[in-house]
Amino acid sequence: MARVINFNAGPSALPLAALERAQRELLDFANSGMSVMEHSHRGREYEAVHDEALSLLRELLQVPATHDILFVQGGATQQFAQVPMNFLGPGGRADHVVTGVWGEKALSEAQVVGKLQGGTARALVDAAPYHTLPETLPQDPGATYVHLTSNETIHGIQFAVQPGSDFPKAAAPLVVDMSSDLLWRPMDVSRFAFIYAGAQKNLGPSGIVVLIAHKDFLATGRKDIPKIFQYRTVAEARSLYNTPPTFAIYLVRNVLAVLKEQGGLAARERENRAKAAAVYDVIDQSQGFYRCPVDPKFRSVMNLVFRLPSEALEDQFVAEAKKAGMVGLKGHRSVGGIRVSLYNAVTLASAQTLASFMRAFIK
């Protein structure tokens, strides 16, 4: 059937051109008579893709030479454990800014690791029930790092989302889960000690995670944990220590190439802001029919959550939207309601189609 409009929260829509390229090359990549996924990860053909993905990321995000870019597996969920395994040693302290379900999970795993390794992990801030975010953080010295989740997909709240606003200052190196945040706009990477992001939002398919980390911070990592979990192992091997998920990285390359062709991240930011505005405007003009529970200052431009007057109407909304060719609108099962994810691959036209549908649905 014809392609639908896909508002999934992740795995989510991918740029059509990136998928078409993969389809074209699936049986014969780079005129090699093989699929890219049948190539050795030590071969010239695959390595060119690997290096291009890394250099496109560096170019698009203007990652400074102080920072390494790594590819790892296991999802951001594995990073909840792997980050403290690397950095939370005896006497260390991880201060977590908990602003949603993902932040809760990150803290929980850090506490398990802390117990094993002799460090502690605690909530520096607990922002439950997650309708707003702190503008400043307690400046409590002595932390090894401060961890935050820059966009909470389930609750639809996002740090530093207002034009010109910045992330709050921290008393220690900032470690940030940017899974649903990275690559929707330009940003100052040098501000962060360690960024991790599961690809299945703005970057590619599931099964691959991007890390961007300050080399000095990486160098502080523990050396007594298994080699496969040490970030230095991955960094030294250019993310080829063991067999990487080659096809997933190939798709990330395809997505990044499309982003560049579309004018890079400044163009993305303009379009992403216009997409979010199209939907939030309907909410704000609906005289309470649609209600967004989020503090307007921190309304996410990636994941827009709202409620209707009843759950029955929400079900009807999802069902009628589906008939109109729009899927992925059901809110996360833990909070209910509606969620609209507007990652890079969702076009402005798609957001406008949804906005029109929302206006019509009121009547």
Place this chain on the structure above:
Amino acid sequence: MARVINFNAGPSALPLAALERAQRELLDFANSGMSVMEHSHRGREYEAVHDEALSLLRELLQVPATHDILFVQGGATQQFAQVPMNFLGPGGRADHVVTGVWGEKALSEAQVVGKLQGGTARALVDAAPYHTLPETLPQDPGATYVHLTSNETIHGIQFAVQPGSDFPKAAAPLVVDMSSDLLWRPMDVSRFAFIYAGAQKNLGPSGIVVLIAHKDFLATGRKDIPKIFQYRTVAEARSLYNTPPTFAIYLVRNVLAVLKEQGGLAARERENRAKAAAVYDVIDQSQGFYRCPVDPKFRSVMNLVFRLPSEALEDQFVAEAKKAGMVGLKGHRSVGGIRVSLYNAVTLASAQTLASFMRAFIK
């Protein structure tokens, strides 16, 4: 260009029909108007694929109800650490049968974990320089588990490869790295406490690992390690605890469906033995031109290694084979020589083409 004959050691050749299906469905999976990789892992369409992959594995390998099948990420290399993290507690002992480079790596990571968790890991057998394998193992009581690598891809040696032969008996639950061994033939899964296998040999693309484990053994796993690393977490969530690499699992499903259509594992074993015999016969009849360093009893049917009279001739062999449409023949950089990987997706005709080429090359 036309598809080449691909003897890569992994990532490696995939069945053409599995790739063609992926190509056909890449933009519109299951008449949903989306690629499978754009679907939510919590949605009906993806879950059907996930469940089909699991049930095809269970059917093809006749996995008994005593055993769980899991999908995890990070490659077999991550399992080198994750297995002892789960099972090697204070006072525990992991006895490793070291029969090659991969076995060395598994022992090395287990020793690191042992140090962290208060257990020990040691070489029960060290078979260096890895040209033969032990037929029996020292029956040393007190081990928590015995670990072995059933096929060493670099050295071309394989346990239980002779028809009717069996794996050696162990004094403790057997944990086996079957990355380049699983699925080339039927086998008695009940014999093993824990099997792990990176997919990029007989199963699918890189980025996905299959685990087959006895439920009782899984239940002995530690509960004080991060949740994401506990196998029970994965088992309880049907391998959907966090976002799995959906497209990789979809491809595994495609490969398994092809295997079933081709007559299952008994048919695979017949063809795989014929393929290996075609190449070994040339070696044995070459009057020493080709020399296989492996004890004939343990010559691998998956990875066939041999030398030529000089490195210059080996280079020439690889170059001329490439001109004849055959790639992936260079031995691992750590041992040199030639390596021919004959995983399921390599046809008998391809092995015969190589055998003819080898005969002609002598002259």
